[in-house]
Amino acid sequence: MVMGLFGGRREREHREPAPPVDLTMLPVSGDSAPAEIYVRVATLTSLGQMPELKREIYKGNILLLDVSKIKRDKLTINRAVKDLKEVANDLKGDIAGIGDQWVIVTPTAIKVDRTKLSGEGGF
Amino acid sequence: MVMGLFGGRREREHREPAPPVDLTMLPVSGDSAPAEIYVRVATLTSLGQMPELKREIYKGNILLLDVSKIKRDKLTINRAVKDLKEVANDLKGDIAGIGDQWVIVTPTAIKVDRTKLSGEGGF
Numbered sequence: 384m385v386m387g388l389f390g391g392r393r394e395r396e397h398r399e400p401a402p403p404v405d406l407t408m409l410p411v412s413g414d415s416a417p418a419e420i421y422v423r424v425a426t427l428t429s430l431g432q433m434p435e436l437k438r439e440i441y442k443g444n445i446l447l448l449d450v451s452k453i454k455r456d457k458l459t460i461n462r463a464v465k466d467l468k469e470v471a472n473d474l475k476g477d478i479a480g481i482g483d484q485w486v487i488v489t490p491t492a493i494k495v496d497r498t499k500l501s502g503e504g505g506f
Numbered sequence: 507m508v509m510g511l512f513g514g515r516r517e518r519e520h521r522e523p524a525p526p527v528d529l530t531m532l533p534v535s536g537d538s539a540p541a542e543i544y545v546r547v548a549t550l551t552s553l554g555q556m557p558e559l560k561r562e563i564y565k566g567n568i569l570l571l572d573v574s575k576i577k578r579d580k581l582t583i584n585r586a587v588k589d590l591k592e593v594a595n596d597l598k599g600d601i602a603g604i605g606d607q608w609v610i611v612t613p614t615a616i617k618v619d620r621t622k623l624s625g626e627g628g629f
Binding site for chain 2 (some may be wrong): 419420444447449478487489496
């Protein structure tokens with residue numbers, strides 16, 4: 384199943400950000416222990432989501448937020464980032480943009496490393 | 507500065523995954539405590555990077571890996587994902603695809619949540 388991870392999507396061009404793929408077909412076997420921290424993935428479409436998104440970070444989870452749908456709405460993106468930055472500040476976590484599509488917000492004691500790893504690096 | 511987060515990139519169309527943006531211009535103030543966990547962002551271009559990438563996860567860090575550059579190289583992507591899945595299994599962490607571009611690999615006690623948050627959700 385791992386072999387087909389990107390197989391179904393390789394045939395066509397992706398000119399725009401594609402909807403996230405559910406890779407639940409890639410279960411990690413032998414793992415039944417509850418997680419202490421979750422990576423929550425969400426797509427931001429309105430400011431009405433902010434309370435829920437902020438709550439996740441306050442709960443100690445990591446938020447990976449797809450902002451591509453509201454990127455052209457300057458007012459909304461600015462307000463959302465401002466809110467999330469306040470949460471990161473409050474918790475002494477971190478906030479960073481990942482590419483053009485994603486914003487990651489981390490809770491206490493989790494930071495986004497800005498240094499390059501090997502290859503062409505991340506940031 | 508927050509206000510300009512995506513300002514510089516809004517003017518042009520992004521038809522392909524853009525290089526990640528360094529948002530170090532968004533420092534989280536008042537935070538000098540060392541992080542316990544880092545989110546390491548990297549772009550996979552060859553299997554030669556695998557030892558370093560795997561080491562990061564074994565160190566307890568989260569790997570956010572841009573696989574867009576090698577997605578058409580079936581052999582490389584399959585091998586890389588197989589390796590990373592073994593690490594996730596070994597550590598009882600998690601591995602998931604985020605959109606078409608990213609693979610996230612988490613260490614012990616950190617999981618990727620597959621349920622939807624509000625809005626259009628993540629996965």
